[in-house]
Amino acid sequence: xxxxxxxxxxxxxxxNINCSSKKEPSKMQQVLGLQKMSDLxxxxxxxxxxxxxxxxxxxxxIGNRKILMSCKASLVAGIDLSQLTEKDIKIDxxxxxxxxxxxxxxxxxxxxxxxxxxxxxxxxxxxxxSVQEKDNLAAQxxxxxxxxxxxxxxFLTAETNATLFIxxxxxxxxxxxxxxxxxxxxxxxx
Amino acid sequence: MRKFxxxxxxxxxxxxxxxxxxxxxxxxxxxxxxxxxxxxxxxKTPIIITEINTLSQLITVTFTDEIxxxxxxxxxxxxxxxxxxxxxxxxxxxxxxxxxxxxxVLAGTDLKNIQDKDIQVTGDSIYLILPHAKILQTIMNPxxxxxFDEKGNWDDKAVxxxxxxxxxxxxxxALQQNILQQADTRCxxxxxxxxxxxxFKKVQIDLKN
Numbered sequence: 001x002x003x004x005x006x007x008x009x010x011x012x013x014x015x016n017i018n019c020s021s022k023k024e025p026s027k028m029q030q031v032l033g034l035q036k037m038s039d040l041x042x043x044x045x046x047x048x049x050x051x052x053x054x055x056x057x058x059x060x061x062i063g064n065r066k067i068l069m070s071c072k073a074s075l076v077a078g079i080d081l082s083q084l085t086e087k088d089i090k091i092d093x094x095x096x097x098x099x100x101x102x103x104x105x106x107x108x109x110x111x112x113x114x115x116x117x118x119x120x121x122x123x124x125x126x127x128x129x130s131v132q133e134k135d136n137l138a139a140q141x142x143x144x145x146x147x148x149x150x151x152x153x154x155f156l157t158a159e160t161n162a163t164l165f166i167x168x169x170x171x172x173x174x175x176x177x178x179x180x181x182x183x184x185x186x187x188x189x190x
Numbered sequence: 191m192r193k194f195x196x197x198x199x200x201x202x203x204x205x206x207x208x209x210x211x212x213x214x215x216x217x218x219x220x221x222x223x224x225x226x227x228x229x230x231x232x233x234k235t236p237i238i239i240t241e242i243n244t245l246s247q248l249i250t251v252t253f254t255d256e257i258x259x260x261x262x263x264x265x266x267x268x269x270x271x272x273x274x275x276x277x278x279x280x281x282x283x284x285x286x287x288x289x290x291x292x293x294x295v296l297a298g299t300d301l302k303n304i305q306d307k308d309i310q311v312t313g314d315s316i317y318l319i320l321p322h323a324k325i326l327q328t329i330m331n332p333x334x335x336x337x338f339d340e341k342g343n344w345d346d347k348a349v350x351x352x353x354x355x356x357x358x359x360x361x362x363x364a365l366q367q368n369i370l371q372q373a374d375t376r377c378x379x380x381x382x383x384x385x386x387x388x389x390f391k392k393v394q395i396d397l398k399n
Contacts, residue, residue, distance in 0.1 A: 034251055040246070040247070043245060045241070057228035072240075084384070086387050109327060112349070132336070135336075137232050174311045
């Protein structure tokens with residue numbers, strides 16, 4: 001009886017080991033094809049970043065390999081005009097008041113030619129960084145840049161530029177007093 | 191003898207149970223992860239702003255596509271024997287690179303190009319001439335690329351050339367889908383709605399010749 005219990009327990013442990021191989025969640029399916037937009041891009045920040053990585057964390061790999069890359073990215077922010085409704089525009093003769101939605105990050109663009117390997121050191125027992133590995137490192141940099149958009153101040157610049165653009169446009173079409181403000185709810189990232 | 195074996199069996203089970211518990215509370219890596227290669231993570235480095243530009247671009251249509259493209263060259267590896275009708279021949283090693291690229295083409299109108307003479311207002315009627323839509327940007331970021339196959343050594347120049355070919359192909363596909371015509375129509379609709387909301391009764395919009 002005791003031996004039977006022990007064998008069952010051992011079997012359970014083994015089954016747990018097999019079950020631990022979880023499948024990685026698949027990438028979210030992208031919608032391919034044409035899509036309608038209404039984004040007014042008003043600010044572009046061009047930024048640079050050094051990508052520094054050291055592959056020495058796997059205990060059984062003999063030797064080290066490190067890489068230093070530089071990348072240039074373009075961040076574009078603006079406002080989504082589809083959120084602008086009739087009730088956001090108030091007209092009183094030659095005076096107009098518009099409440100715009102807050103600026104958001106429209107896109108980030110890192111061109112392949114703007115990623116450059118500056119230095120690479122691979123020891124004798126290791127293989128060079130593959131194309132996929134370099135892309136993965138650059139993708140991490142892309143994520144870091146995207147996350148830092150707010151701290152760079154791009155949203156404030158985008159809102160200031162949007163105000164100036166709409167102000168000029170409305171002046172051209174004949175309005176004398178133009179008042180532009182932003183809706184209270186803030187929506188920063190897409 | 192039986193008692194001796196039983197003692198060892200209990201000891202093994204106890205040790206395994208402890209390992210199991212420690213793995214459950216993440217004090218020990220799982221058996222699978224012991225030989226798993228650790229991911230290479232980049233350090234947090236500062237982001238430097240080099241340029242700030244003012245834009246007035248109305249993005250009206252996006253086109254998303256996925257392209258597979260490959261390239262090959264004679265490599266430095268071991269030559270291989272290829273069986274043919276006249277016997278086996280020695281062929282050089284072939285380096286191959288297959289990349290899957292997902293890209294987004296943004297089309298729209300650069301409203302900066304609207305000049306004073308393009309706007310004519312008469313009472314509650316407005317006539318506006320808009321510039322034609324163009325491809326504003328083709329976005330293919332590092333996270334949009336996947337290397338499906340990589341044999342041999344590939345320098346950055348060759349990889350960039352292949353990625354550029356993918357980008358050009360996506361642009362061609364976008365143009366084949368009449369992205370610019372659709373962007374023109376959409377831009378006219380957006381501006382017309384905006385102007386009507388600002389009180390204009392009659393709005394006429396044409397595109398620049």
